Amino acid sequence: MKRSTLLILSITGVYSAILHTAAWSVNNFLMTGPKAYLTYSSSVAAGAHSGMEECKFQFGWERWNCPESALQLSTHNRLRSAFFSPSPPATRETSFVHAISSAGVMYTLTRNCSLGDFESCGCDDSRNGRVACVCLAGGRGWVWGGCSDNVEFGEKVSKLFVDALETGHDTRALINLHNNEVGRLAVKDTMKRACKCHGVSGSCSIQTCWLQLAEFREIGNYLKIKYDQAHKLEMDKRRMRAGNSADSRGATAETFHHIHATELVFLEDSPDYCTRNASLGHHGTEGRECLQTGKNLSQWEKRSCRRLCTECGLRVEERRTEVVASCNCKFHWCCTVRCEQCRTLVAKHFCTRRDSTTPNHIRQRNRGHRR
Ligand SMILES: *[C@@H]1O[C@H](CO)[C@@H](O)[C@H](O)[C@H]1NC(C)=O
Ligand SMILES: *[C@@H]1O[C@H](CO)[C@@H](O)[C@H](O)[C@H]1NC(C)=O
Ligand SMILES: *[C@@H]1O[C@H](CO)[C@@H](O)[C@H](O)[C@H]1NC(C)=O
Secondary structure (H helix, E strand, O other): OHHHHHHHHHHHHHHHHHHHHHHHOHHHHOOOHHHHHHHHHHHHHHHHHHHHHHHHHHOOOOOOOOOHHHHHHOHHHOOOOOOOOOOOOOOHHHHHHHHHHHHHHHHHHHHHHHOOOOOOOOOEOOOOOOEEOOHHHOOOOEEEOOOEOOHHHHHHHHHHHHHHHOOOOOHHHHHHHHHHHHHHHHHHHOOEEEEEEEOHHHOOOEEEEEEEOOOHHHHHHHHHHHHHOOEEOOOOHHHHHOOOHHHHHHHHHHHHOOOOOOOOEEOOOOOOOOOOEHHHOEOOOOOOEEOOOOOOOOHHHHOHHHHHOHHHOEEEEEEEEEEEEEEEEEEEOOOEEEEEEEEEEEEEEEEEEOOOOOOHHHHHHHHHHOO
16 A cells, blocks of 8 residues: 555656656757647656566565665756755666666557557657578578567657756766666567568468567566666776866766667665665665475575575564465356365565564574475
8 A cells, every 4th residue: 555655656746857858958859749648647657667567576676676766866867856965876776776767758658659559659650561582501591571670769758858857967977877878778689570471371472570569577687687787887997086177077988988888887885785774764684574485486586585684684484464365166066166275375585684583483494494
Protein backbone atom coordinates (compact mmCIF):
# COMPACT_ATOMS: atom_id res chain seq x y z
CA MET A 1 0.00 0.00 0.00
CA LYS A 2 2.63 2.43 1.12
CA ARG A 3 4.92 1.36 -1.67
CA SER A 4 2.40 1.91 -4.40
CA THR A 5 1.64 5.35 -3.08
CA LEU A 6 5.31 6.16 -3.20
CA LEU A 7 5.51 4.90 -6.76
CA ILE A 8 2.68 7.08 -7.86
CA LEU A 9 4.32 10.00 -6.16
CA SER A 10 7.53 9.43 -8.02
CA ILE A 11 5.75 9.13 -11.33
CA THR A 12 3.96 12.37 -10.74
CA GLY A 13 7.38 13.69 -9.84
CA VAL A 14 8.61 12.87 -13.33
CA TYR A 15 5.45 14.38 -14.72
CA SER A 16 5.83 17.63 -12.89
CA ALA A 17 9.49 17.74 -13.79
CA ILE A 18 8.51 17.41 -17.43
CA LEU A 19 5.78 19.99 -17.26
CA HIS A 20 8.12 22.30 -15.47
CA THR A 21 10.69 21.89 -18.22
CA ALA A 22 8.18 23.08 -20.79
CA ALA A 23 7.64 26.24 -18.86
CA TRP A 24 11.16 27.40 -18.74
CA SER A 25 12.94 25.95 -21.75
CA VAL A 26 10.40 26.63 -24.42
CA ASN A 27 13.16 26.78 -27.02
CA ASN A 28 13.71 23.07 -26.69
CA PHE A 29 10.15 22.46 -27.77
CA LEU A 30 9.79 24.93 -30.60
CA MET A 31 10.51 22.15 -33.06
CA THR A 32 7.52 20.16 -31.99
CA GLY A 33 5.32 22.71 -30.30
CA PRO A 34 3.14 22.37 -27.23
CA LYS A 35 0.62 20.11 -28.96
CA ALA A 36 3.23 17.49 -29.76
CA TYR A 37 4.55 17.96 -26.28
CA LEU A 38 1.22 17.10 -24.71
CA THR A 39 0.88 14.12 -27.02
CA TYR A 40 4.06 12.47 -25.80
CA SER A 41 4.28 13.33 -22.12
CA SER A 42 2.09 10.48 -20.80
CA SER A 43 4.10 8.01 -22.85
CA VAL A 44 7.32 9.51 -21.47
CA ALA A 45 6.07 9.12 -17.91
CA ALA A 46 5.01 5.51 -18.56
CA GLY A 47 8.47 4.82 -20.01
CA ALA A 48 10.29 6.32 -17.04
CA HIS A 49 8.13 4.20 -14.76
CA SER A 50 8.86 0.97 -16.61
CA GLY A 51 12.57 1.81 -16.46
CA MET A 52 12.40 2.07 -12.67
CA GLU A 53 10.43 -1.18 -12.42
CA GLU A 54 13.13 -2.93 -14.40
CA CYS A 55 15.77 -1.37 -12.13
CA LYS A 56 13.98 -2.84 -9.12
CA PHE A 57 13.92 -6.25 -10.76
CA GLN A 58 17.59 -6.19 -11.74
CA PHE A 59 18.69 -5.10 -8.26
CA GLY A 60 16.16 -7.10 -6.25
CA TRP A 61 18.84 -9.10 -4.40
CA GLU A 62 21.54 -6.47 -4.20
CA ARG A 63 22.42 -4.27 -1.27
CA TRP A 64 21.35 -1.25 -3.26
CA ASN A 65 17.94 -2.25 -4.55
CA CYS A 66 16.92 0.76 -6.58
CA PRO A 67 14.86 2.52 -3.90
CA GLU A 68 12.40 5.28 -4.72
CA SER A 69 14.96 7.74 -3.50
CA ALA A 70 17.13 6.76 -6.47
CA LEU A 71 14.65 8.45 -8.73
CA GLN A 72 14.50 11.48 -6.50
CA LEU A 73 18.25 11.68 -6.41
CA SER A 74 18.63 11.24 -10.12
CA THR A 75 18.70 14.51 -11.98
CA HIS A 76 15.62 13.40 -13.88
CA ASN A 77 13.83 14.67 -10.88
CA ARG A 78 16.08 17.49 -9.94
CA LEU A 79 13.49 20.03 -10.95
CA ARG A 80 11.13 18.80 -8.33
CA SER A 81 13.75 18.79 -5.66
CA ALA A 82 15.44 21.97 -6.73
CA PHE A 83 16.29 22.69 -3.14
CA PHE A 84 17.92 19.35 -2.64
CA SER A 85 21.48 19.78 -1.58
CA PRO A 86 24.09 18.63 -2.08
CA SER A 87 23.68 17.61 -5.69
CA PRO A 88 23.24 13.87 -6.19
CA PRO A 89 26.48 11.92 -6.46
CA ALA A 90 27.33 10.37 -9.82
CA THR A 91 27.87 6.79 -8.69
CA ARG A 92 27.80 3.50 -10.55
CA GLU A 93 24.19 3.13 -9.38
CA THR A 94 22.98 6.49 -10.65
CA SER A 95 24.62 5.69 -14.00
CA PHE A 96 22.33 2.67 -14.23
CA VAL A 97 19.28 4.71 -13.20
CA HIS A 98 19.94 7.21 -15.98
CA ALA A 99 20.51 4.52 -18.60
CA ILE A 100 17.52 2.35 -17.74
CA SER A 101 15.07 5.23 -17.46
CA SER A 102 16.15 6.85 -20.71
CA ALA A 103 15.95 3.40 -22.35
CA GLY A 104 12.47 2.97 -20.88
CA VAL A 105 11.30 6.27 -22.32
CA MET A 106 12.70 5.55 -25.78
CA TYR A 107 11.28 2.02 -25.68
CA THR A 108 7.75 3.08 -24.75
CA LEU A 109 7.67 5.89 -27.31
CA THR A 110 8.87 3.49 -30.01
CA ARG A 111 6.36 0.83 -29.07
CA ASN A 112 3.53 3.42 -28.91
CA CYS A 113 4.53 4.54 -32.39
CA SER A 114 4.40 1.03 -33.87
CA LEU A 115 1.01 0.45 -32.26
CA GLY A 116 -0.30 3.52 -34.03
CA ASP A 117 -0.84 5.51 -30.84
CA PHE A 118 0.53 8.68 -32.43
CA GLU A 119 -0.80 10.29 -35.56
CA SER A 120 2.56 11.78 -36.37
CA CYS A 121 4.46 8.55 -36.60
CA GLY A 122 4.37 5.04 -37.97
CA CYS A 123 6.55 2.09 -38.87
CA ASP A 124 10.06 2.59 -40.15
CA ASP A 125 9.82 1.51 -43.79
CA SER A 126 13.05 3.14 -44.93
CA ARG A 127 14.64 -0.22 -45.80
CA ASN A 128 11.57 -1.80 -47.31
CA GLY A 129 12.07 -3.36 -50.73
CA ARG A 130 15.82 -3.68 -50.30
CA VAL A 131 17.35 -7.12 -50.70
CA ALA A 132 19.77 -8.27 -48.02
CA CYS A 133 21.89 -11.34 -47.62
CA VAL A 134 24.25 -13.05 -45.24
CA CYS A 135 25.46 -15.13 -48.18
CA LEU A 136 29.01 -15.56 -46.88
CA ALA A 137 27.64 -17.50 -43.95
CA GLY A 138 25.72 -19.72 -46.36
CA GLY A 139 22.45 -18.06 -45.47
CA ARG A 140 19.67 -17.21 -47.83
CA GLY A 141 18.76 -13.68 -48.71
CA TRP A 142 15.69 -11.77 -47.64
CA VAL A 143 13.72 -8.69 -48.56
CA TRP A 144 13.13 -5.95 -46.04
CA GLY A 145 9.42 -5.41 -45.54
CA GLY A 146 6.69 -5.17 -42.97
CA CYS A 147 6.68 -2.88 -39.97
CA SER A 148 10.07 -2.19 -38.45
CA ASP A 149 9.92 -0.49 -35.05
CA ASN A 150 10.65 3.19 -35.50
CA VAL A 151 13.53 3.64 -33.06
CA GLU A 152 14.67 6.83 -34.75
CA PHE A 153 11.41 8.42 -33.67
CA GLY A 154 11.70 7.04 -30.12
CA GLU A 155 15.27 8.22 -29.91
CA LYS A 156 14.53 11.73 -31.12
CA VAL A 157 11.56 12.37 -28.84
CA SER A 158 13.10 10.75 -25.76
CA LYS A 159 16.23 12.86 -26.22
CA LEU A 160 14.07 15.95 -26.34
CA PHE A 161 12.41 15.08 -23.06
CA VAL A 162 15.04 13.28 -21.01
CA ASP A 163 18.22 15.11 -21.99
CA ALA A 164 16.46 18.46 -21.54
CA LEU A 165 16.32 17.73 -17.80
CA GLU A 166 20.09 17.97 -17.68
CA THR A 167 20.57 21.69 -17.40
CA GLY A 168 24.03 21.93 -15.90
CA HIS A 169 27.24 22.30 -17.85
CA ASP A 170 29.49 20.56 -15.40
CA THR A 171 31.11 17.15 -15.52
CA ARG A 172 28.20 15.57 -13.72
CA ALA A 173 25.76 16.76 -16.37
CA LEU A 174 28.02 15.44 -19.14
CA ILE A 175 28.20 12.09 -17.38
CA ASN A 176 24.42 11.90 -17.03
CA LEU A 177 23.92 12.79 -20.70
CA HIS A 178 26.43 10.13 -21.68
CA ASN A 179 24.66 7.49 -19.57
CA ASN A 180 21.29 8.51 -21.03
CA GLU A 181 22.79 7.84 -24.44
CA VAL A 182 24.11 4.43 -23.31
CA GLY A 183 20.53 3.52 -22.45
CA ARG A 184 19.25 4.57 -25.86
CA LEU A 185 22.03 2.65 -27.63
CA ALA A 186 21.04 -0.44 -25.63
CA VAL A 187 17.54 -0.25 -27.11
CA LYS A 188 19.03 -0.19 -30.62
CA ASP A 189 21.73 -2.78 -30.02
CA THR A 190 19.30 -5.40 -28.75
CA MET A 191 16.88 -5.14 -31.70
CA LYS A 192 16.11 -8.38 -33.49
CA ARG A 193 15.35 -9.34 -37.04
CA ALA A 194 12.01 -11.09 -37.38
CA CYS A 195 11.05 -12.80 -40.63
CA LYS A 196 8.11 -14.32 -42.41
CA CYS A 197 8.24 -16.98 -45.11
CA HIS A 198 6.53 -16.72 -48.47
CA GLY A 199 6.52 -19.01 -51.48
CA VAL A 200 4.79 -22.15 -52.65
CA SER A 201 3.33 -24.00 -49.65
CA GLY A 202 5.91 -23.23 -47.02
CA SER A 203 8.91 -23.44 -49.35
CA CYS A 204 10.14 -20.18 -47.88
CA SER A 205 11.74 -19.25 -51.18
CA ILE A 206 11.16 -15.63 -50.29
CA GLN A 207 11.50 -14.12 -46.82
CA THR A 208 10.50 -10.67 -45.73
CA CYS A 209 12.12 -9.34 -42.58
CA TRP A 210 11.76 -6.38 -40.27
CA LEU A 211 13.55 -5.10 -37.17
CA GLN A 212 11.75 -5.24 -33.86
CA LEU A 213 12.47 -4.23 -30.28
CA ALA A 214 13.70 -6.91 -27.87
CA GLU A 215 11.75 -7.59 -24.68
CA PHE A 216 12.47 -4.81 -22.21
CA ARG A 217 13.85 -7.46 -19.80
CA GLU A 218 16.63 -8.17 -22.27
CA ILE A 219 17.57 -4.49 -22.32
CA GLY A 220 17.63 -4.58 -18.52
CA ASN A 221 19.95 -7.61 -18.57
CA TYR A 222 22.18 -5.89 -21.11
CA LEU A 223 22.46 -2.72 -19.04
CA LYS A 224 23.10 -4.72 -15.86
CA ILE A 225 26.21 -6.14 -17.52
CA LYS A 226 27.20 -2.60 -18.51
CA TYR A 227 26.72 -1.64 -14.86
CA ASP A 228 29.10 -4.39 -13.74
CA GLN A 229 31.67 -3.14 -16.25
CA ALA A 230 31.06 0.57 -15.63
CA HIS A 231 34.06 2.81 -15.99
CA LYS A 232 35.18 5.25 -13.34
CA LEU A 233 36.21 8.60 -14.78
CA GLU A 234 39.52 9.76 -13.44
CA MET A 235 39.45 13.48 -13.91
CA ASP A 236 42.46 15.69 -13.91
CA LYS A 237 41.79 17.08 -10.44
CA ARG A 238 44.20 19.95 -10.73
CA ARG A 239 42.62 21.29 -13.90
CA MET A 240 39.15 20.75 -12.46
CA ARG A 241 40.02 22.66 -9.32
CA ALA A 242 41.57 25.53 -11.22
CA GLY A 243 38.11 27.08 -11.24
CA ASN A 244 38.42 28.00 -14.88
CA SER A 245 35.31 26.47 -16.38
CA ALA A 246 36.67 26.45 -19.93
CA ASP A 247 39.73 24.61 -18.72
CA SER A 248 37.72 22.09 -16.73
CA ARG A 249 35.45 21.52 -19.70
CA GLY A 250 38.57 20.86 -21.76
CA ALA A 251 39.73 18.31 -19.22
CA THR A 252 36.32 16.65 -19.29
CA ALA A 253 36.25 16.48 -23.08
CA GLU A 254 39.69 14.92 -23.06
CA THR A 255 38.64 12.32 -20.54
CA PHE A 256 35.47 11.43 -22.44
CA HIS A 257 37.48 10.95 -25.58
CA HIS A 258 38.59 7.54 -24.31
CA ILE A 259 35.16 6.32 -23.30
CA HIS A 260 33.26 4.01 -25.59
CA ALA A 261 29.72 5.05 -26.45
CA THR A 262 28.23 1.90 -24.94
CA GLU A 263 30.11 2.16 -21.64
CA LEU A 264 28.47 3.45 -18.48
CA VAL A 265 30.57 5.97 -16.59
CA PHE A 266 30.59 7.26 -13.04
CA LEU A 267 32.56 9.74 -11.00
CA GLU A 268 32.25 8.78 -7.35
CA ASP A 269 32.70 5.49 -5.53
CA SER A 270 29.53 3.99 -4.09
CA PRO A 271 28.86 4.55 -0.40
CA ASP A 272 28.45 1.61 1.96
CA TYR A 273 24.95 0.38 1.16
CA CYS A 274 24.92 -1.93 4.19
CA THR A 275 24.18 0.86 6.58
CA ARG A 276 21.36 3.31 6.66
CA ASN A 277 22.24 6.81 5.59
CA ALA A 278 19.30 9.16 5.64
CA SER A 279 21.09 12.06 4.04
CA LEU A 280 21.90 9.88 1.04
CA GLY A 281 18.46 8.30 1.08
CA HIS A 282 19.67 4.72 1.71
CA HIS A 283 17.76 2.36 3.93
CA GLY A 284 20.55 -0.10 4.62
CA THR A 285 20.02 -3.85 4.46
CA GLU A 286 18.58 -4.40 7.93
CA GLY A 287 15.13 -5.95 7.61
CA ARG A 288 15.63 -6.98 3.99
CA GLU A 289 14.53 -10.41 2.83
CA CYS A 290 17.07 -12.76 1.29
CA LEU A 291 16.80 -16.17 -0.37
CA GLN A 292 18.21 -19.28 1.21
CA THR A 293 15.88 -22.05 0.28
CA GLY A 294 13.73 -22.55 -2.73
CA LYS A 295 13.80 -24.22 -6.05
CA ASN A 296 15.82 -23.03 -8.95
CA LEU A 297 17.80 -20.31 -7.25
CA SER A 298 20.58 -18.87 -9.32
CA GLN A 299 24.08 -18.72 -7.86
CA TRP A 300 23.57 -14.99 -7.36
CA GLU A 301 20.30 -15.47 -5.48
CA LYS A 302 21.75 -18.25 -3.33
CA ARG A 303 24.42 -15.87 -2.08
CA SER A 304 21.90 -13.15 -1.26
CA CYS A 305 21.82 -13.87 2.49
CA ARG A 306 25.58 -13.68 2.69
CA ARG A 307 25.69 -10.51 0.62
CA LEU A 308 22.84 -8.67 2.34
CA CYS A 309 23.14 -9.93 5.92
CA THR A 310 26.34 -11.72 6.93
CA GLU A 311 28.77 -9.52 5.05
CA CYS A 312 26.97 -6.46 6.38
CA GLY A 313 27.41 -7.61 9.99
CA LEU A 314 23.81 -8.74 10.30
CA ARG A 315 22.47 -12.19 11.02
CA VAL A 316 19.97 -14.22 9.05
CA GLU A 317 16.72 -14.79 10.83
CA GLU A 318 14.24 -17.37 9.69
CA ARG A 319 10.59 -16.53 10.01
CA ARG A 320 7.92 -19.09 9.32
CA THR A 321 4.50 -18.18 8.17
CA GLU A 322 1.55 -20.40 7.53
CA VAL A 323 0.15 -20.28 4.05
CA VAL A 324 -3.26 -21.66 3.16
CA ALA A 325 -3.65 -22.83 -0.40
CA SER A 326 -5.85 -25.11 -2.47
CA CYS A 327 -4.66 -28.68 -2.78
CA ASN A 328 -5.75 -32.22 -3.64
CA CYS A 329 -8.06 -30.89 -6.29
CA LYS A 330 -10.38 -33.42 -7.93
CA PHE A 331 -12.49 -33.17 -11.00
CA HIS A 332 -16.11 -34.22 -10.57
CA TRP A 333 -18.43 -35.26 -13.42
CA CYS A 334 -19.79 -32.87 -14.58
CA CYS A 335 -18.29 -30.22 -14.26
CA THR A 336 -16.80 -29.01 -11.04
CA VAL A 337 -13.43 -29.02 -9.38
CA ARG A 338 -13.28 -29.55 -5.62
CA CYS A 339 -10.19 -28.79 -3.61
CA GLU A 340 -9.10 -29.07 -0.01
CA GLN A 341 -7.51 -26.26 1.90
CA CYS A 342 -4.02 -27.20 2.98
CA ARG A 343 -1.80 -25.37 5.43
CA THR A 344 1.89 -25.28 4.78
CA LEU A 345 4.71 -23.60 6.62
CA VAL A 346 6.80 -21.30 4.47
CA ALA A 347 10.19 -20.18 5.67
CA LYS A 348 11.44 -16.76 4.79
CA HIS A 349 14.76 -15.22 5.69
CA PHE A 350 15.50 -11.70 6.81
CA CYS A 351 18.53 -9.70 7.89
CA THR A 352 18.42 -8.65 11.52
CA ARG A 353 20.84 -7.03 13.87
CA ARG A 354 23.00 -9.43 15.86
CA ASP A 355 22.23 -7.85 19.20
CA SER A 356 18.53 -7.48 18.56
CA THR A 357 16.42 -8.72 21.43
CA THR A 358 15.01 -11.85 19.88
CA PRO A 359 13.20 -14.25 22.23
CA ASN A 360 15.33 -17.27 23.05
CA HIS A 361 13.12 -19.97 21.61
CA ILE A 362 13.18 -18.41 18.15
CA ARG A 363 16.93 -18.15 18.25
CA GLN A 364 17.16 -21.81 19.20
CA ARG A 365 15.03 -22.85 16.30
CA ASN A 366 17.13 -20.89 13.89
CA ARG A 367 20.25 -22.60 15.01
CA GLY A 368 18.67 -26.00 14.83
CA HIS A 369 17.41 -25.38 11.36
CA ARG A 370 20.67 -24.42 9.77
CA ARG A 371 21.49 -27.38 7.53
C1 LIG B 1 1.97 4.21 -24.68
O1 LIG B 1 2.17 2.96 -24.11
C2 LIG B 1 2.04 2.94 -22.71
C3 LIG B 1 2.48 1.58 -22.20
O2 LIG B 1 2.15 0.56 -23.05
C4 LIG B 1 0.59 3.28 -22.36
O3 LIG B 1 0.43 3.26 -20.96
C5 LIG B 1 0.28 4.66 -22.91
O4 LIG B 1 -1.07 4.97 -22.68
C6 LIG B 1 0.58 4.74 -24.38
N1 LIG B 1 0.46 6.13 -24.81
C7 LIG B 1 -0.41 6.52 -25.75
C8 LIG B 1 -0.40 7.97 -26.09
O5 LIG B 1 -1.15 5.76 -26.31
C1 LIG C 1 26.26 9.40 5.01
O1 LIG C 1 26.99 9.57 3.84
C2 LIG C 1 27.78 10.75 3.81
C3 LIG C 1 28.40 10.88 2.44
O2 LIG C 1 29.05 9.71 2.05
C4 LIG C 1 28.82 10.64 4.91
O3 LIG C 1 29.62 11.81 4.92
C5 LIG C 1 28.12 10.48 6.24
O4 LIG C 1 29.07 10.28 7.27
C6 LIG C 1 27.18 9.28 6.20
N1 LIG C 1 26.39 9.25 7.43
C7 LIG C 1 26.24 8.12 8.15
C8 LIG C 1 25.36 8.21 9.33
O5 LIG C 1 26.80 7.08 7.85
C1 LIG D 1 13.94 -24.30 -13.18
O1 LIG D 1 14.89 -23.84 -14.13
C2 LIG D 1 14.84 -24.51 -15.36
C3 LIG D 1 15.98 -24.04 -16.23
O2 LIG D 1 16.25 -22.69 -16.01
C4 LIG D 1 13.46 -24.28 -16.00
O3 LIG D 1 13.37 -24.96 -17.23
C5 LIG D 1 12.38 -24.80 -15.05
O4 LIG D 1 11.10 -24.49 -15.58
C6 LIG D 1 12.53 -24.14 -13.68
N1 LIG D 1 11.58 -24.73 -12.73
C7 LIG D 1 10.82 -23.99 -11.91
C8 LIG D 1 9.97 -24.75 -10.95
O5 LIG D 1 10.83 -22.77 -11.93
